[in-house]
Amino acid sequence: PVPAPAPAKRQLLTSSQDKPAKVQAAPESGPAAHTPSAEALMSGARRYAQLQARLDAQQRAYAKIPREKFITARTREYKYAAYMEAWRRKVEAIGRLNYPAEARRQGLSGSLRLSVRIAPDGSLIDSVLRRSSGHAVLDRAAQDIVRLAAPYAPFPPDIREEADILVITRTWQFIDGRALADN
DSSP, rough: OHHHHHHOOOOOOOOOOOOOOOOOOOOOOOOOOOOOOOOHHHHHHHHHHHHHHHHHHHHHHHHOOOOOEEEEEOOHHHHHHHHHHHHHHHHHHHHHHOOOOHHHHHTTTEEEEEEEEEESSSSSEEEEEEEEOOOOOHHHHHHHHHHHHHHHHOHHHHHHTTOOOEEEEEEEEEEETEEEEEE
């Protein structure tokens, strides 16, 4: 059994007698009560100037960040797909001519993923191995082929308007120690 709640105390909130209500007078406001001191004004102005300088510095730093466009085999936008196709053909041609002799002798096969960063003038910025083939010889060969194939075509004006750097990520396949294919 749950015990019953204790009865609440009742308080009279209204009365039949009229009592004059005391109304507090509003404080008198004068110009001296709201005027900050010269020191407070200068301090506020300094804080504002510091914040404005910090904001300006952040905006200048942000404007210097290069605009990167990431493209892959799934990129369908014509201007990027066309550039990447020309890049792929060049890399495969250089790859066939410079296939690593050690990989050919050993008959190594493997697939790897490589990201290549290209500047607007077509120069190679860098290449990053994203997934290894499991064979250091093939991984090194892919990066060597990318370096040998550079420089690439400069960006067309429509790409240059949108990107400062193209990042092409592709999967490379070294097949039976004979051929290089880019997917």
